[in-house]
Amino acid sequence: MTSTSSPTRVAFVTGGARGIGLAIGQWFLADGWQVALIDNNAETLFPAATALGQPERVLPLHCDVSIPEQVAQAVQAVVERFGRIDALVNNAGVAVFKRIGATSFEEWRYVMNTNLDGPFICTQAVAPVMLRNGGGAVVNIASISGLRASTMRVAYGTSKGALIHLTKQQAIELGDAGIRVNAVAPGPVETEMAKQVHDETIRRDYFDAIPLRRYGSTEEIASAVGYLCSPAASYINGQVLAVDGGFDASGVGLPTLRKNS
Ligand code: NAD
Numbered sequence: 001m002t003s004t005s006s007p008t009r010v011a012f013v014t015g016g017a018r019g020i021g022l023a024i025g026q027w028f029l030a031d032g033w034q035v036a037l038i039d040n041n042a043e044t045l046f047p048a049a050t051a052l053g054q055p056e057r058v059l060p061l062h063c064d065v066s067i068p069e070q071v072a073q074a075v076q077a078v079v080e081r082f083g084r085i086d087a088l089v090n091n092a093g094v095a096v097f098k099r100i101g102a103t104s105f106e107e108w109r110y111v112m113n114t115n116l117d118g119p120f121i122c123t124q125a126v127a128p129v130m131l132r133n134g135g136g137a138v139v140n141i142a143s144i145s146g147l148r149a150s151t152m153r154v155a156y157g158t159s160k161g162a163l164i165h166l167t168k169q170q171a172i173e174l175g176d177a178g179i180r181v182n183a184v185a186p187g188p189v190e191t192e193m194a195k196q197v198h199d200e201t202i203r204r205d206y207f208d209a210i211p212l213r214r215y216g217s218t219e220e221i222a223s224a225v226g227y228l229c230s231p232a233a234s235y236i237n238g239q240v241l242a243v244d245g246g247f248d249a250s251g252v253g254l255p256t257l258r259k260n261s
Helices: 019-030 042-051 068-082 105-131 154-175 192-197 200-209 218-229 255-260
Strands: 010-014 034-039 058-062 087-090 136-141 179-186 240-243
Touching: 010 019, 010 068, 010 105, 019 034, 019 087, 019 218, 034 042, 034 068, 042 058, 058 068, 068 105, 087 105, 087 218, 105 136, 105 154, 105 179, 136 154, 136 218, 154 179, 179 218, 218 240
Parallel strands: 010 034, 010 087, 034 058, 087 136, 136 179, 179 240
Antiparallel strands: none
C-alpha cells in the first residue's frame, strides 16, 4: 500500500531571528511545518535557530530582504533543502521614528528598502516556487501605523500604508493563480523594536488609547498569521487584519470619555 500522507508544509519567514518573526517560526513548528528563518542579523539568527532545538526542521539563512540576489539565493537554498514553499511571511521590518523635517532621505530609503521593497522582492521570488505545488499563502506584516497616521511616523507609517496597498495588488494578481495574500497590522507588541522607540510616557499613552489596555504579545500576532496561512482561512484574500486590542476601531474613543464611563 502506498502512503497517502500529505507532504510537510514549508514556511519562509523573514526577520525570523527574534521578536514577532521568531514567534511566527515557533507557531509553524508547533503546527508541524518546516521553517526557513531569514534574517540579516547573523549574530541573532544562528543562536536563535539553534535554540529551537529542531535542526532537521529549521533552516536559518543569512539574507537581506532588500537585496534581490540574496533573496534569490535564499529561496534556492530552501528549495534544495525542503523542496517546496507553502507560506511566506514578510515580517522583516525596521523603524525610524522622526518628524518630517528631521528624517533624512537616507533614513527614508532605509525604511522603504526593508519594509516595502523587501515584501515586493520576496513575494516575487517565492511565488513561482509556491505555484509548483498549486499555490500558497502570503502574509505581510504591516502595522497600525499603516492604518492610522501618527506623529514621527512619516517613513515608517508610509512604508506600512504602502505595504497594505501592495498586499491588495498582490492578492488580486496572485489570487488568480492560487496564492492568497493578506496583511496583519499589529498594534504595539513587546519586542526589541518597541523597546527602542517606546519610552515610559509613550507606553502609558498606549495603555490609555487601546481598549484592551495593554500591549500585544508576539504569540498573539503569530497565531493570527498562522490562521491566515491555514486552510481555515481558505477564502480570505486581500484583507488587513488589525491585531491591536481594538486600537484601530477606537477612532474617536477619547481616553477621557472612556475613563469616565
Ligand atoms: P524586531 O526588530 O524585534 O525584529 C525584526 C527582525 O527583522 C530582526 O531580527 C532584524 O534583524 C530583521 N531585519 C531587519 N531588517 C532586515 C532586512 N533588511 N533583511 C532581513 N532581516 C531584517 O522587530 P519586531 O517588533 O519583531 O517587528 C517585526 C515586524 O512587525 C516588523 O515588520 C515591524 O514593523 C512590525 N510591527 C512591530 C510592532 C511592534 O510594536 N513591535 C508593531 C507593529 C508592527
